[in-house]
Every structure is written in structure tokens, then in C-alpha cells.
Amino acid sequence: MNKLVKFVAGTVNTTAIVAIAVVAGFSIRDAEAQERLQVITTDDLHCLQQNIYFEARNQSVIGQVAVAWVTMNRMEDSRYPDTICEVVWQRKQFSWTHDGKSDEPGSNILEQRAWEDAGLVADVVLLDWARDRSSPVEEAVMYHADYVDPYWSASYDYVAKIDNHIFYR
Numbered sequence: 643m644n645k646l647v648k649f650v651a652g653t654v655n656t657t658a659i660v661a662i663a664v665v666a667g668f669s670i671r672d673a674e675a676q677e678r679l680q681v682i683t684t685d686d687l688h689c690l691q692q693n694i695y696f697e698a699r700n701q702s703v704i705g706q707v708a709v710a711w712v713t714m715n716r717m718e719d720s721r722y723p724d725t726i727c728e729v730v731w732q733r734k735q736f737s738w739t740h741d742g743k744s745d746e747p748g749s750n751i752l753e754q755r756a757w758e759d760a761g762l763v764a765d766v767v768l769l770d771w772a773r774d775r776s777s778p779v780e781e782a783v784m785y786h787a788d789y790v791d792p793y794w795s796a797s798y799d800y801v802a803k804i805d806n807h808i809f810y811r
Contacts, residue, residue, distance in 0.1 A: 675772035686726035695760035696738035705805035710767040711777040782809040
């Protein structure tokens with residue numbers, strides 16, 4: 643074989659090896675993500691969607707993502723329950739769960755769209771969580787609207803203000 647043929651063959655083999663390694667890396671990460679997602683039930687997904695909808699439907703997408711991540715961060719934190727639904731329904735943690743109003747989305751077109759959007763945000767955040775991506779609000783486990791000053795806020799470290807929510811870890 644001449645030198646050019648050997649060079650091309652070597653380059654092709656090297657490229658193939660790199661491509662196989664990259665695909666294997668993605669496959670391993672996808673398998674790990676799938677394994678993490680196995681603990682998330684349909685009920686958990688619904689609870690996350692409800693929490694996004696009722697806590698942040700009037701916020702930007704990043705504001706909704708931040709609220710979803712607080713829910714996920716709490717699930718990962720030993721101070722809070724181990725499932726999304728248990729986190730969401732933990733006594734007096736999210737105002738909508740004990741406000742006496744319906745826990746179903748509104749029926750008009752705007753509320754239905756907000757419900758659909760909350761579902762999309764829930765799906766994306768769950769995938770990011772499963773892929774072990776970083777939360778845009780770090781390890782925040784608390785937040786409140788900027789028009790209130792809860793007694794507990796001084797006990798936590800400020801992380802960010804997104805829309806009209808202030809996030810803490």
C-alpha cells in the first residue's frame with residue numbers, strides 16, 4: 643500500500659473509533675438518565691406540572707423552570723420528602739395546595755395553554771434532572787414572591803431573583 647492509502651485508512655479508523663466512543667458516551671448517559679427517570683411516576687409528573695402551573699404560570703419560561711427545579715432540588719435534599727408528589731403536597735410548603743381553591747387548571751383557552759406549557763416545562767426539567775444537568779437556580783430549595791417578606795428568608799442564602807420570585811438555598 644502506498645503512503646496515502648495507509649494515511650487515509652488510519653484516519654478513517656481513528657475517526658470511526660472517535661465516533662464510536664462519542665456514541666457510546668451518549669448511550670451510557672442516556673441509559674443513566676433512563677434509570678433515573680424510572681423512579682418518576684405518572685403521578686409525580688402530574689404533581690410537578692401542577693406545581694409549575696399554580697406557582698408560576700404567570701412567570702416567564704425561565705421562572706417556571708426555576709420553580710420546577712426547586713421542586714426537584716427538594717426531592718434530592720434529605721430535609722424534604724423523596725418523591726415529587728410528597729414534596730409538592732408536604733404540608734404548607736406551596737400556597738396553592740392549601741388555599742381552598744380547585745387544584746384543577748382553569749377551563750378557558752389561556753388557562754389550558756398555561757397548563758400545556760407547564761407540562762412541557764415539567765418534561766424538560768425532568769430530562770435535565772435525569773441527565774444530571776445543573777439547576778439554573780443552583781441548589782435553591784426555597785422561594786417567595788418579591789412582595790412578601792417571610793420570616794424564614796434570613797435563614798437561607800440568596801440565589802437569584804427571576805421575574806417576581808426570589809430563590810434561596
